[in-house]
Amino acid sequence: MTEDWKNRVFLTLNAGSSSLKVALYGAYDDTPIITGQADRIGPEGTLKLKDGEGQPMQVVAGDLTTHDGALGAAIATIRTARPDLRLAAIGHRVVHGGAQYTAPVVLTPEVMEDLGKLSSFAPLHQPHNLAGVRTAMAAFPGVPQVACFDTAFHRGQPFVNDTFAIPYRYYEQGVRRYGFHGLSYDYVTGELQRIAPHLMAGRVVVAHLGNGASMCAIYRGQSVASSMGFSALDGLPMGTRCGQIDPGVLLYMLDQEKLDTAQIRQILYNESGLMGLSGGLSNDMRSLEAADSPEAHRAIDYFVFRIQRELGAMAAVMGGIDALVFCGGIGENSRVVRRRVCERLGWMGIEIDHGLNAQGSQIISSEFARTTVMVVPTHEELVIARAARAVAGVPAKEAA
Ligand code: ADP
Numbered sequence: 001m002t003e004d005w006k007n008r009v010f011l012t013l014n015a016g017s018s019s020l021k022v023a024l025y026g027a028y029d030d031t032p033i034i035t036g037q038a039d040r041i042g043p044e045g046t047l048k049l050k051d052g053e054g055q056p057m058q059v060v061a062g063d064l065t066t067h068d069g070a071l072g073a074a075i076a077t078i079r080t081a082r083p084d085l086r087l088a089a090i091g092h093r094v095v096h097g098g099a100q101y102t103a104p105v106v107l108t109p110e111v112m113e114d115l116g117k118l119s120s121f122a123p124l125h126q127p128h129n130l131a132g133v134r135t136a137m138a139a140f141p142g143v144p145q146v147a148c149f150d151t152a153f154h155r156g157q158p159f160v161n162d163t164f165a166i167p168y169r170y171y172e173q174g175v176r177r178y179g180f181h182g183l184s185y186d187y188v189t190g191e192l193q194r195i196a197p198h199l200m201a202g203r204v205v206v207a208h209l210g211n212g213a214s215m216c217a218i219y220r221g222q223s224v225a226s227s228m229g230f231s232a233l234d235g236l237p238m239g240t241r242c243g244q245i246d247p248g249v250l251l252y253m254l255d256q257e258k259l260d261t262a263q264i265r266q267i268l269y270n271e272s273g274l275m276g277l278s279g280g281l282s283n284d285m286r287s288l289e290a291a292d293s294p295e296a297h298r299a300i301d302y303f304v305f306r307i308q309r310e311l312g313a314m315a316a317v318m319g320g321i322d323a324l325v326f327c328g329g330i331g332e333n334s335r336v337v338r339r340r341v342c343e344r345l346g347w348m349g350i351e352i353d354h355g356l357n358a359q360g361s362q363i364i365s366s367e368f369a370r371t372t373v374m375v376v377p378t379h380e381e382l383v384i385a386r387a388a389r390a391v392a393g394v395p396a397k398e399a400a
Helices: 067-081 109-121 126-139 168-173 182-195 247-255 261-270 273-277 285-291 294-318 328-333 335-342 354-359 380-392
Strands: 008-015 020-025 034-039 046-051 086-094 145-149 203-209 213-219 222-226 323-327 372-375
Touching (some): 020 067, 020 380, 034 067, 046 067, 086 126, 126 145, 145 182, 182 380, 203 294, 213 294, 222 294, 247 261, 285 294, 285 328, 294 335, 323 328, 335 372
Antiparallel strands (some): 008 020, 020 034, 203 213
16 A cells, blocks of 8 residues: 555545434545444434444544534544544435436535435435535535435436336426435445356345335346335335335325324324334334234234335346345344245245354355345445545555
8 A cells, every 4th residue: 555545534424314424444444444423413412433443432522412513523533533544535425316416426516506406305314414515515625525325326227117107297307216225235236246246147136124124126236126216215114114105095194184294204204114013112123023022023024024025026027036135234133034034935046044044144045045145234334435435536456
């Protein structure tokens, strides 16, 4: 490595409504030097940072009532601990790149204006993401900043997966099935290309099962179907989000229950999914598995059922399936969900080895199964860091 790049680092930022996730990477090493998260930004804000060994860092006191303050405290902590590091570029997670942005983009005033116009498509996420960008721009003038989009991975998908069957003018207005979790799918396909390129040449379904959950059908490396649609509500049920729903239910809530849009939004985003189905027991799969009660069972049963339905549909649109990949907090850790999803799917060539599944091995399918089933831990931050490295012009390792 040349001296020039030894101490230069790349910051990734993921700004949500009341949280801020940060990670710091070197020019070549894919293990983060520092990771951190500010939660409940406001009167009860907290900030935690860990070094590369996972050890908690002594946080420099700061104002955790605003995103600006939380970022300032995170930066001050990093600078105090590692005064030797120099910031080369910053990467941001931005949920929506619209129809236009199909790859990471360097943030300029013009790009910011374009992205601001997409806020009406993702009102709960996009304004916070962009506020995070503005905060970082003010804190680090002159440092290149790049946006990485959760929608970009799906932008090449076929029209039939991109549209709804409503008057065509809505499609032209941008009411499309954008699909999300694209940074995760980007990472997982990159890993698959590295560890099993023969699978990437074929038909893969990736199930990103976390607090937010979605699935993506990937044919020869290209997204051809996604379970999330126009918003991050569609598709699979999630921690507190409903997943696919008949729009007639919304009309019922509006017409019969006389709920307004704020009340419906609250139900669909915050009171549904695992939380809603379990009667308020929990949005957290670990707790539901531990509870082992009828309420918990009906939530897990529905979760598994929808994943299996989606899996069948995705295999159908690709004319078969060569690999199923689990990722996300549930996909990576819940042997129960993985086992149950794979049950009775022998007709698809899916058959798991229970020992390998219990160990959480990289490959969990039986030796002679036709379809490979894998667990690939996802790293969305690393995709952002790599985009920041590219913008800063980090030379290839061999040349360094
Ligand atoms: P987010 O979408 O917020 O990034 P994560 O990917 O961290 O969420 O996933 C969180 C989910 O993963 C929670 O439902 C949590 O219970 C589940 N999870 C984490 N570890 C386990 C485990 N060992 N067994 C079952 N579920 C787990």
